[in-house]
Amino acid sequence: MRKKDSLLVRCLLIISLFSCETEIDLELNDNISKLVVVGEITDQNTPPRVTLSQTAAYSSNQPTPKISGAVVKIIDDFGEIISLPESREKGIYIADDSIQGKIGRSYILQIELPSGKIYTSFPEKLNPVAPIDSLAAEFLTDVPEEDAWFVTVYFNDPPVSIDYYRWKIFINGTFMDRAEDLYSTGFESVLNGEPIDLSFLEFPLEEGDQATVQQLSLTEEAQQFLFEVEVQTKATGGPFDAPVAPIIGNIRNKDDPNDFALGYFFASSVTSESITIK
């Protein structure tokens, strides 16, 4: 229910009658070091993939260092083990091309770092996803932003289960990876089992471009993680912001439950649909 947020956005408008925002230089005490894991297993023929990196100083404006030489495995609830050797690209671990996840199974990610520390994820269930009925793209003129292309996805949310979704948007094959392009939600109570239309805003589209929308299933925890990421990147320091907090994913140090890795290990079923802008 994205609409809920818009209520507070309207309230913020009242505050903004008087307020002003200024960019500032700030000395930060920002040199802690933590493991960052971003991994994904899907039911598509893109093999499971895990990126290991490390945190860096917030103000550095540099890419974060990747971690090489780890032993990475995915284990499912049938005891099958998928190993993910490090690829040619440093810090990126990819399983064999033939491997893909199966709907209904649960997966655990296990990482053994060169230092000997072992991190594991909680079991992540690969849920089915509803198919996309259709896509539409329209150019809206009464919106203040430029490039006001709206891509709208139409589908039917299954009535029995409470489902959680994520959408990834690709333009001419390029993944839209800005914080603003993160879209995820869950259809609880009111909208469970309803026909849904959902619009994604503001893409730099031109005639002839191809927009692809991937619709992914998530677990409730995974959606919560993405929601927190979304909230944190959209923070405006306003009076109605919740306090910022570490985003705790599903990966822990096996021997110390208080030592968690940043990032998340997702298991998703994927459907996708494309549209050409005319």
Add this chain to the structure above:
Amino acid sequence: MRYILSYICLTVLWHTTLGQVQLNQTLSLPENNMSLEEVLAKIEESLTVEFSFVANDIDYTKKINPLSYATLEEHLKQILGNNFEFKVKGQKILIRKKGESSNQIVISGYIRDAETGEELIGATIMNARGNEGTVTNVYGFYSLKLPTGNHTLNCAYIGYKNLSVEINTSTDSTINFNLSSQDFLLNEVVIEADLHTSKVEEVEMSTNTLTAKKIEELPAFLGEADVIRSITLLPGVTTIGEGSPGFNVRGGDVDQNLVLLDEAPVYSSAHLLGFFSVFNADVIKDVKLYKGGIPSKYGGRISSVLDVRQKEGDMKAFHGKGGIGLVSSRLALEGPIVKDKSSFIIAGRRTYADILYRAVTPSDEEAAVYFYDLNAKVNYKINDKNRLFLSGYLGNDVAAFDDDVRFRWGNGTGTLRWTNVLSSNLFFNTSFIYSRYTYELGIEDEPEDFLWKSQISNYHIKPEFTWYLNENNTLEFGGRATLFQFKPGEVDVNDVETESFIIPNEKALELGIYAGNEQKIGEKMILRYGLRYSRYHFLGPLDVYTYASDELRDEDNIIDTTSYKNNEIISTFDGFEPRFSAAYQLNAKSTIKTSYQRMYQYQQLVSNTTNATPFDVWKSAGPHVKPLISDQIALGYVRNFMKNKLEASIEFYYKVMDNLIDYKNGANLLLTENIETELLTGNGRAYGAEFMLEKKRGKLNGWFSYTLSRVERQVKGNTPQSSINNGKYYLSDYDKTHDLSLVLSYVASKRWQLNMNFLYATGRPATYPDARYEFEGVILPNYSSRNNERLPDYHRLDFSATLKNRIRPNRSWRSSWTFSIYNVYARKNVFSIFFRPDDDRSNTLNTKAKQLSILGTVFPAVTYNFEF
């Protein structure tokens, strides 16, 4: 350490000796024939003593022959002879007839404003010669025990002329006093009196009173007199920032203040999200804030009591008062319904923020943003002993944009009160109170067209007695029963295929009984001790979920559901709340005080945003939420200077709070069912020192306050998700190490009055990232520890000037212009600092720190006020 202790002892001793008349001091008196009166005057002149006569049949004109040189004691024995005895009481010497215990009688009644008939709260009445004195209660009633005979009674109240009345009493009697207000501008010479009680003579500590007049004088944002902003200028009271609703007292959250309007609790004291307060200064009599030493009659919130009393309405003549300002217009009318028998006051206020909003928003969106308040009160004197009051308040905020989103929220209260003087020393008062807070959100947009309604309402019955037992003991006892109804959410979805749904309503019953006594022990010591017992029943109908572990309440963890029938008790909580205050008067000018209090609170506001929003819901204590409990001790010292014109006080306090609710990271609280799944439990502690120097009277008046304090919280669970900052204590959002205010008013001439505020406070805690990491190309900040840094310091200067227009003869119309400037030097005070990735698609590695200033510029305003 030993030296410090002995130093303190010495200081105390020194003060004690200073305050007591020494009978062994010697003095010379002329031996020639003088009258008793002359001799006593001579002694008063040469020593700092004062004589009081309890006996009336003393012959002052009697000629006597005093000793030439002797101690005071010897002199007095010689002068008074065998028929009289004397007793030292502080700096006074009481003289009375030997062996005769004088008969005591009780006089009681009301002290009122002579012009309007309005009862005065906290007015003093003193026997000029004796030591008896008392203060009117919140209904303007007093009861005073005196020996029979002739007395001169002095009545005093700040802002009023002193009144001296000669009485001759032989039986219990009712005497009402009418005081005339003292208009500074009409009287060239400001009457100064030492009669006003000061904090030195009261047991009460950690309290502050503001009159409506003072609140109206303070420079305010956009010229809108604001009760809540005014009290944040007092020591120990802070606020998160500009535009933040409510206030924080000694480290308490905004929901921990019992805000009472004519005894009815007000749930949201803010308008327009917090820029203005719901109290219309035109109808307010005065405002009293209790931060500690809270009397046992108050219960239900753990941090403070803000007791706001509305005017009763002029019993004698019809009046009006109003104003036209930048933000709002207001009008109040009052007058007699039947002269000296019943009166009314009615007031309205309406803002036109819509116009402002439309001027600032760039789009041509249709918007209606406004709030209004209505206050009304009638009172009826059945007879001298019985009186009825009916008062009510209704206020709403409305915001509607285009035609698809609209909100509305507001309070309503109603109080019916019956006061009854059962006998000259027993005062009784019963109130029936209704209060509610409602909000509504509506969206008209396919297919999510819906209307969300939420409400908390409650009904109270509150009988209370004040029993003036004797001159040393005043006993208060009574109780309160409250029925609460929570309707956290009811959703109407305007769509055939979707069912509307209701978040289950909750019901609760709170009962409290109390007894408290204020006892004078000798001349120097006052104690106030009491006990409150409160009991809370959380009632059905409700389905209550049992979770596998309280540590991680989660919808997947529900292992059992228990259904409760209507009015079936689901949970019961109870507790004793001891209250204790003591004051010891070191001498006529200074007093040390101490207090302890325990308070219970059975409802909390669920809000994890920086500012509370109008849409936050109240959560009752129940199976998953325990009641809040706080304990506070305080120690204080008060001293008067310059004949009581200056009053200085310092207080130290330490407070602990248990069962505070906190929130899971990323908790989503808005419109959420099973809200307990988003909650954590923690505790808090607050301690500090408050200093205040106040000058209440004179052409130049005002106060300086300074608070040094610390507020911390702790949420310690077994997992990273159920802890905050690894279970260590962290600074609370409104912790401000140094907090300073200077408030000054200066009556420059008959027509001009100048006012200023200056505020300085340490910046509030903020969370800065301690690392960055990448998630699918997005740079994210990592915040390991909450509130690990501080925002820049806050400071601001406000100024206002009031020009009274000339009064035309034979016309009752009086008017004035108030010019105010908020934030005179346009400081961009920082509300928050936040961190974001660069918006630029081509430079995703860059991040930015930005600061938000809510009122980052100067705001001038002009208001026209009138009275007739």
